[in-house]
Structures are given as structure tokens and as C-alpha cells.
Amino acid sequence: MSADVTTMKTAAEAELAQAFAQAHGKLPGGKAVAAQRQAAFDVFAKSGLPHRRVEEWKYTDLRALMRDAKPLAGPPDAAAKALAKTAGALAGDLEARRLVFVDGAFVPELSDTAKLEEGLSIGSLADALAAGDRVLTRYLGRLAPGDDVAVALNTALMGDGAVIRVAAGSVIKRPLHLVFVSSAKSTASFVRSLLIVEPSARVMLIESHEGPAGSDYQVNAALELFAGDNAHVDYIKLIADGADALHVSTLGAAIGAKARFNAFSFIAGGAVVRNQLFLRFDGEDTVAGIRGATLARGQQHADTTLVVNHIAEGCQSREVFKAVLDDEAHSVFQGRIIVSQGAQKTDAKMMTRALLLSERAEADSKPELEIFADDVQCGHGATVGALDEELKFYLMARGIPEAEAESLLIQAFLGEAIEGIEDAGLRESLMEAVVAWLKMRGTKS
Amino acid sequence: MALLEVKNLHVAIDGKEILKGLDLTVNAGEVHAIMGPNGSGKSTLAYVLAGKPDYEPTQGEVLFNGQNLFEMSPDERAAAGMFLAFQYPLEIPGVATMTFLRTALNAQRKKRGEAELSTPQFLKTVRDTAKILGIDQEMLRRSVNVGFSGGEKKRNEVLQMALLEPKLAILDETDSGLDIDALKIAADGVNRLRGPGRSFVVITHYQRLLNYIVPDVVHVLSAGRIVRTGGKELALELEARGYTEYQEEAAA
Numbered sequence: 001m002s003a004d005v006t007t008m009k010t011a012a013e014a015e016l017a018q019a020f021a022q023a024h025g026k027l028p029g030g031k032a033v034a035a036q037r038q039a040a041f042d043v044f045a046k047s048g049l050p051h052r053r054v055e056e057w058k059y060t061d062l063r064a065l066m067r068d069a070k071p072l073a074g075p076p077d078a079a080a081k082a083l084a085k086t087a088g089a090l091a092g093d094l095e096a097r098r099l100v101f102v103d104g105a106f107v108p109e110l111s112d113t114a115k116l117e118e119g120l121s122i123g124s125l126a127d128a129l130a131a132g133d134r135v136l137t138r139y140l141g142r143l144a145p146g147d148d149v150a151v152a153l154n155t156a157l158m159g160d161g162a163v164i165r166v167a168a169g170s171v172i173k174r175p176l177h178l179v180f181v182s183s184a185k186s187t188a189s190f191v192r193s194l195l196i197v198e199p200s201a202r203v204m205l206i207e208s209h210e211g212p213a214g215s216d217y218q219v220n221a222a223l224e225l226f227a228g229d230n231a232h233v234d235y236i237k238l239i240a241d242g243a244d245a246l247h248v249s250t251l252g253a254a255i256g257a258k259a260r261f262n263a264f265s266f267i268a269g270g271a272v273v274r275n276q277l278f279l280r281f282d283g284e285d286t287v288a289g290i291r292g293a294t295l296a297r298g299q300q301h302a303d304t305t306l307v308v309n310h311i312a313e314g315c316q317s318r319e320v321f322k323a324v325l326d327d328e329a330h331s332v333f334q335g336r337i338i339v340s341q342g343a344q345k346t347d348a349k350m351m352t353r354a355l356l357l358s359e360r361a362e363a364d365s366k367p368e369l370e371i372f373a374d375d376v377q378c379g380h381g382a383t384v385g386a387l388d389e390e391l392k393f394y395l396m397a398r399g400i401p402e403a404e405a406e407s408l409l410i411q412a413f414l415g416e417a418i419e420g421i422e423d424a425g426l427r428e429s430l431m432e433a434v435v436a437w438l439k440m441r442g443t444k445s
Numbered sequence: 446m447a448l449l450e451v452k453n454l455h456v457a458i459d460g461k462e463i464l465k466g467l468d469l470t471v472n473a474g475e476v477h478a479i480m481g482p483n484g485s486g487k488s489t490l491a492y493v494l495a496g497k498p499d500y501e502p503t504q505g506e507v508l509f510n511g512q513n514l515f516e517m518s519p520d521e522r523a524a525a526g527m528f529l530a531f532q533y534p535l536e537i538p539g540v541a542t543m544t545f546l547r548t549a550l551n552a553q554r555k556k557r558g559e560a561e562l563s564t565p566q567f568l569k570t571v572r573d574t575a576k577i578l579g580i581d582q583e584m585l586r587r588s589v590n591v592g593f594s595g596g597e598k599k600r601n602e603v604l605q606m607a608l609l610e611p612k613l614a615i616l617d618e619t620d621s622g623l624d625i626d627a628l629k630i631a632a633d634g635v636n637r638l639r640g641p642g643r644s645f646v647v648i649t650h651y652q653r654l655l656n657y658i659v660p661d662v663v664h665v666l667s668a669g670r671i672v673r674t675g676g677k678e679l680a681l682e683l684e685a686r687g688y689t690e691y692q693e694e695a696a697a
Contacts (some may be wrong), residue, residue, distance in 0.1 A: 233602025389498060394535045395545070398497050398555035398605060399523035408548065412588075 013048050015069035019188075020156055022290050023072055027159065028129035036141060040155035043147060047270065058086055059332040059364045062149075065272045066246060070218045072157065073103035073187035080183035088179040088208045090238050090266075092429025095175035096206060101143050103182055104189025104219075108383030110224040119170025119201065119259040125161035125192055136163060139194055143224040145278055150248045154222040158192035161221075164205070168198035168228070175204040175234075175423070182245065183209030188218040190348070195235075199228035199256065204423065208238040210269065211245055221249040229256040229283055234422055235263045240433075241270035243298065250276040257283025257312065265292035265304060266390050266430055268437060273302045281308075281315040281343075288317040291420040295437045296329035296361075303332035308350075310343040319350035322417040324410055325361035326441060337378060344373050350380040355387065355413050357406075357441075407438045446509060448473045448613055448644050449494075449612065455504035456486075463489045465669035466505070474641040477647045478680060480657055481666035482688040487648045488532060490666070491617040494646075495529035496522050510612070523549075524556035526612030530602040530619050532652050537589040542601075546571060546587045550608055574607045578634050596627035605635040614638070620654035629656045632657030652684035667691040 006381065020041050049066060050057035076084075084102045099122065100110035106124040115121055128136040144151040145275075160180050171336060197203055205225075211217055219241065227233045233255075247270040255261045265275050277289065294302045299436045308317055323331040333352045354363030367380040387409055395405035414434055421427045448461065449471040449645050456464040463486045471477050481487050493500040494507065496519035507514040509525060517525065537545070547577065551561045564571070568691050575585060599619055606614050616635065620628055635658050647658055655663075663679040664671045665688075672691055673679070 298446065312531035339468075391535055391537055393495075393497050393519060394531065394537070395549075396519035397523055397529055397531075398545070399520050399556070399609065400549050401552060402518070402521045405547065408540050408544070409537070412537065415539040441566075 010049065010063055012063075012069040013414070016153065017045065017270050019069065019072055023157065027157065028126045032137060033129055037156045040146065040152040042215075043152035044156065046357070047149060049317060056060040056148075056305065056334070058270045059334070060272070060301065061106070062274070065146060065301065065307040070186055070188040072159070073105070073185065073189045076102035076107065076183060077107055079186070081107055081110060083169045083183055083212070084179065084181040085346065087181040087210055088177055088428065090208060090210070090240050090433055091177060091206050091236070092425050092432075094175050094177070094206070094423065094425055095114035096175040098177045098179050098180065099162050100179045101160065101191060102360075103185065104180075104191045106162070117170065117172050117174070118241075119167035120172050121165045123163045125163050125194070126159060128163045133163070136194065136198075138190075139224060139226065141224075143226070143254055143278070143280070144222050144250055148250070148276070150220060150274065151222055153248050154190050154196060154220050154250065157190040157220070158222075159190055161191040163194045165196045166198060166201040169200045171202040175206055177206040177208065180209045180219065182215065182217040182219060182241070184212050184215045188220070191219075191221045193221075193223045193330055195223060195225045197225070197227045197231045197233050200230040201228070202232040204234040204236070206236045206238065207419045209239065209247060209249070209351040210240045211242040213242040214242045214244060215242055216271070217242070217244070218246040219248070223251050225251060225253040227253065227255045227259050227261060230258050232260040235261075235264070236421070236426065237265045237275065239265070239267045239273055239275060241273070243269065243271060245270045246272045248274045248276075250278070252278045254280045254282050255286050255288065257285060259283065259286045261286065261288040262420065262422060263288075263290045266433075267292070267294040267302045267304070268433060271300060271303070273300070275304045277301070277304070277306045279308045280312055281310050281312055281317070284312040284314045286312070286315045288315070289420045290317060290319045291417045292321045292415045293414045293434075294321075294331050295434065296323070296331055297326040298329060299327070300329045302329070304334070306330070307384070308335075308337045308348065310337070310339045310346045310348060313343055314345040315343070318420075319348075320417045320420060321352045322414050323354040323363055324357065324414060325354060325363060326357040328358070328360045329365075330362045330363045334366045335380070337380070338368065339369075339371040339373050339376050339378060341372040344375045345375040345376065346373060346378065348376070348378045351363050352382045353413070354384045355410065356384065357387070371389060403441070407435070410438060411435065447471065447472060447508070448650045449646075450508040451505070451537060452507070453505035454493070454502060454507060456489055456500060457503050458489065458500060460675065462503070463669055464493070467666075467670055469671060470571045471644050471646060473612075473644055475662065476639065476645040476647065476658065476660045478660040479646060479666050480650065480652070480663060480680065480683055482692055483650065485666045486669045487666055488617055491529055491532075491615050491648055494615060495519060495527065503653055514620065521556070523609070523611075524553045528600075528606050528609055528611035528614045530606060530614065530616045532617040532621060534590050534593045534598040534602050536593075538591050540589050542585050542587060542589050543571065544607060546605065549605070553609060568615065574604055577637070578604050578607070579630050580604055595622040596624065599623055599631055600627070600634070603631050607638060612642065613628060613644045613646065615648065617648050618650065619647070620649055620651065631659060652680045
């Protein structure tokens with residue numbers, strides 16, 4: 001006798017299926033996009049939400065963590081838009097060109113699209129999908145891994161996002177800032193963006209996410225980033241969602257030859273965060289720095305999952321990820337460096353360190369190297385530990401009170417990652433955010 | 446009056462008694478040397494006075510300026526005028542030397558109800574003091590003690606002492622690992638700070654340092670107790686005859 005076993009759908013899975021059934025016909029895009037959405041949805045339908053028995057999601061059991069799926073957000077009202085005016089402050093005053101999205105929808109009147117620099121083009125994904133933009137269809141879905149369920153759901157339900165193109169040789173001095181703001185409504189937004197940086201072009205893109213505490217909104221964001229040969233791209237992701245929010249975001253990036261690529265992820269918010277980075281070095285002699293800092297307290301759960309694929313020869317990558325955890329917070333770092341057979345002379349070093357400020361905090365680190373070439377320099381290191389009592393005593397013996405001594409040591413710990421950011425103003429803003437976070441220690445957040 | 450009064454001090458680390466009834470009185474303005482063989486408890490005394498965790502007194506008391514020292518946290522002791530120059534100064538990657546110095550100085554001033562030093566005032570004081578101690582400006586731009594040689598680390602301790610202007614400075618084997626030139630510079634730095642308002646406890650294994658920092662009183666520490674006290678000539682006697690007789694005494 002064979003039993004026909006079908007996994008019971010969770011409430012969240014049923015709600016996602018319902019949301020897709022209802023929205024499918026109304027989401028932007030023509031027939032081809034609709035088919036792409038359906039195919040992506042089928043990936044989800046087949047496997048359901050990822051859970052702890054799926055290796056890549058072992059430490060972030062989304063099926064357990066996601067009790068329900070919120071309805072898709074409607075167009076933002078005036079109150080929601082008002083919230084967005086001061087959003088993105090975490091990045092500091094970089095005089096960036098702001099592109100504001102509220103509950104996942106582009107808000108032109110809050111955005112700065114006037115007087116675009118030569119070589120820079122910016123549009124909304126919804127418009128591009130509706131218009132059947134050729135460029136868009138050529139790039140969309142090429143870098144975000146289709147078999148990843150978070151990406152599949154993003155593709156199935158994407159409503160809006162930014163489509164940015166920097167023409168060959170253009171140096172865009174003013175940083176671009178995608179400001180994603182969620183309102184107090186208990187809804188879900190699915191945003192998808194594209195950044196196409198043509199050869200020898202230069203740009204810095206900041207992506208920030210935030211929303212009010214007390215709202216259990218959900219965000220699923222994905223960015224596909226194409227950097228051509230000799231391009232120079234700085235990409236900063238700031239995750240500062242409200243304390244009750246669920247945030248899943250994905251970067252899919254392919255970097256050309258002799259390029260410079262710096263990515264930094266800063267996680268300092270959200271109840272559950274999954275930050276995914278899938279990077280590919282397609283051209284030789286590229287230099288990349290992939291770094292991140294996580295601050296978590298209470299019962300926050302913050303997962304950074306990184307896959308770096310060295311395909312071409314002679315590329316150098318440095319991965320540095322730091323986490324500071326207080327109370328019962330839980331951080332996850334999964335970092336995999338793959339060196340393909342042809343990627344000789346690869347130089348890749350990955351370091352992940354977690355600092356536990358409480359005995360109940362937990363850090364899971366899973367560094368992996370998969371090396372198929374024989375002439376490479378690769379290494380990884382992982383540490384999890386408490387503050388160094390000897391160093392703390394040294395500082396205190398000079399008259400520095402305990403809380404301040406700990407704060408200095410924690411800033412120094414995170415500094416190693418934050419120092420990798422090229423922009424000095426942004427480095428300072430993030431250190432200020434760290435100091436502000438540290439000041440909240442011991443007080444109920 | 447007595448600045449520091451140590452009475453019948455017993456200290457155990459991991460259940461093992463290291464100090465076994467130590468008595469010591471240091472008056473304002475005096476320089477005391479504490480000499481003794483390895484393992485006699487010299488560094489333990491330094492750490493317990495500075496308040497290192499796990500160095501818990503089991504008996505006895507210590508009064509610092511009339512206050513019960515064991516009721517004060519390490520930072521409170523520092524603000525009250527206690528300074529320990531570490532035998533092995535620690536490296537603190539990521540904490541800039543200037544940030545460290547300024548945070549320490551201002552924290553102490555704040556606790557004493559004094560105004561914070563202005564930035565130009567602070568920078569000038571640090572630069573002037575560093576120059577006297579032969580500490581390069583470039584070193585001040587690094588993280589605390591990172592990339593410093595052994596001698597540079599010791600001089601950096603003296604720099605901190607000069608800036609913080611303590612009432613009582615405990616020098617824990619400040620001479621160890623120093624060549625004669627570095628030793629002279631460090632000793633000069635210390636001598637410059639000598640005065641009626643400041644006392645020193647100089648802990649050392651060798652008499653050499655005491656040629657440069659001339660003590661008022663010399664104590665011999667052996668097996669956790671002061672076994673002999675004398676003038677500066679006692680140091681020379683120890684240098685000539687070694688610690689053997691004190692070790693035998695302690696074992697008896």
C-alpha cells in the first residue's frame with residue numbers, strides 16, 4: 001500500500017497562492033511576462049516555502065518563521081507618502097538622487113528624476129513592464145536564481161521597482177538611492193529592480209528599507225546588477241525595517257573584467273531578515289570587496305547568505321561579515337566561494353565574525369569553499385565569541401566606564417567591515433547608527 | 446598622610462592563594478619599589494589594586510585616599526587617581542590611540558566634576574608629552590598599541606600616565622623588555638612626574654630601573670608577603686646577593 005503523501009500547505013503558502021491567483025491578471029507586463037510569472041510561481045507551488053530540511057534555508061526556516069502571508073499592498077495613500085519624506089536618513093546626507101518607493105510602488109513626486117546626468121536613465125519597473133520594454137525583457141531574470149523560492153515569489157508577484165541604466169563610460173558622481181518605505185499597513189510588497197552598468201561606467205547605488213515598528217509588513221526585494229568590463233560599482237544595502245517586519249531580499253550580480261565592485265550590507269532592523277547575495281565574476285582581473293555588518297537584539301533573526309562564483313581568471317575578492325548580537329538575537333552567515341575550473345589565480349578570502357553580548361544570543365556560521373582550479377589562493381575564517389574581558393579591563397583601568405568601554409570595543413569590531421566602504425560620509429553615518437544602536441543597550445527597545 | 450594603606454591583604458586566583466597577608470603603606474609623594482623573585486605575587490598586587498576581574502581579595506582591606514578600594518570599579522579607581530602601567534600593554538585594533546586617550550581623559554574629568562578638555566588643548570598636551578617621550582606622531586595615528594614595539598608600548602603607558610596625572614602610579618615591570626636607551630627615556634618620563642602630590646609603586650625584578658627612578662623605600666616581596674623593608678641601598682644588596690635567602694625563608 002502506498003500512501004499519497006502531500007505536505008499540508010501552511011496558512012502562508014495558501015495565502016500566497018490566493019494572492020497570486022487574484023493578482024495574476026492585474027500585475028504589469030504582457031504575455032511573455034505573465035508566462036514568466038506563472039513559471040516562477042510554479043517553482044514555489046512545487047516546493048512550498050523553504051524550511052529547515054532545505055540546506056540553503058537550514059538556519060532560517062521560512063515556513064516556520066512566516067506565520068502568514070500579507071495581502072499585496074495597494075497604492076500608497078497620502079499618509080503613507082508623508083512617512084517617506086524623511087526616509088533613508090540612515091545613509092546620511094550624501095546628496096544622493098532619491099528614488100522613493102512606498103509600499104512597493106514608485107512615487108514620482110517624492111523622487112528626483114530631474115536633470116539626469118548624461119548617460120543615466122531611470123525608469124519604473126511597472127512602466128517598463130507595461131510598455132513591454134525590450135531591454136528589460138532581455139535582462140530580467142538572468143541573474144536572480146530562478147530555483148530560489150524567495151526569488152521565484154518575487155518574479156511571480158513583482159509590482160514595481162527601479163530600472164537604471166548607466167551608459168558606457170559615464171561616471172555618475174551623485175549616488176543613487178532607492179528608498180523603500182513601508183507604511184503602517186500590514187501588507188506585502190514585491191519589488192524588483194535592475195541596474196545595468198555598461199563598460200567603463202561608474203556608479204554608486206544605495207538601497208534602503210525601512211518601515212514603522214509595530215507593523216508586521218513583509219518585503220521581498222530583488223535587484224539584478226550587471227556590471228560591464230572596467231566598470232566601477234559601489235552597492236550599499238541598508239536594512240532598517242521595523243522591529244516586526246519580515247524582510248527577504250536578493251542581489252544577483254554579474255561583474256565583467258577588470259572591474260571594481262564593492263558591496264556592503266547593513267542589517268539593523270526587522271524581526272526576520274534574509275539577505276541573499278549571489279555574485280558572479282565573469283571577467284578576469286576584477287577586484288571586489290563584499291562586506292556586511294549586522295546588529296540584532298531582542299528576538300531578531302538576521303540571515304546573510306552569500307554565494308560568490310569566481311568564473312574568470314585572476315579575480316580578487318574579500319568577504320568580511322560581522323555581527324553583533326544582544327539578548328536572544330540570532331544571526332546566520334552562510335558564505336560559499338566557488339572557484340570554477342578556469343578561474344586560475346583566484347585570490348579569495350572570507351572572514352566572518354560574530355560577537356555575542358548575551359549568553360542567550362546565537363550565531364550560526366557556515367563558510368564553504370568549493371575549488372575546482374589548482375592555482376588559487378583561497379581561505380576562510382569564522383569566529384564567534386564574547387567581548388574580550390582583558391581589553392575591557394585595560395580601557396576601564398584608564399577611567400573609561402564599562403558601558404563606554406564595551407561600546408568602543410564593539411565599534412572597533414564592526415569598524416573592520418565598515419571601513420571597507422569607499423565613501424567617507426557613508427562610513428560615518430553607519431558608525432553613527434552603530435553608536436545610536438549601542439546607546440539603546442539595556443533600555444527596552 | 447597615607448595615600449595607600451594595604452592591610453593584611455590575601456588574594457587567591459582560581460582557589461590558589463597568591464598574596465598571604467600583605468601590608469604596605471605609601472604616603473603622598475613617596476616612591477616605593479617592590480622587588481622580589483618570580484612568582485612572589487608582584488603582578489598580582491598590581492592587578493588587585495587596579496581592580497582586574499578574577500583577582501578577588503579574600504581577606505584584608507585596602508584604603509586609597511581613605512576610601513575602601515574594593516568598593517570601587519576599575520574606572521572609578523582610575524578617576525580617583527590610580528594608574529597601572531601594564532607589564533604587557535594590550536593591543537586594541539580598531540580603537541584609535543587619540544580616541545582612546547581623549548575618552549579616558551574626559552571620562553575621568555567628568556567623574557571628578559571637571560570640564561572636558563577642548564580639542565586644541567587636548568591635542569597640544571598629547572603632542573607635547575609624546576615629543577618628550579620620543580613617541581612619533583605617526584604612532585598616535587594608529588590603533589592603540591597596534592604595530593608598536595615592546596619599548597614603544599611601554600613608552601605609550603608612560604604617555605598615558607603623564608596625560609592622566611594620577612595620584613598613585615603603579616609601574617608593573619616597566620623595565621622588562623627595554624634596552625638601556627628606552628629605559629632611560631621611560632624613567633625620565635616618570636621622574637618628570639615626581640612631586641609632592643604623586644606617589645609611585647615601582648614593581649621590578651631587577652635593580653637596574655632603580656638607578657634611574659630612585660626610590661624612597663624598597664620592599665622585598667616573597668611568597669605573598671613583604672619580608673623586608675629598607676632604603677634604596679636594599680636594592681643594591683639584592684642585586685649583589687640575589688633572592689635566594691628570601692626564597693628559603695619563605696619555604697621554611
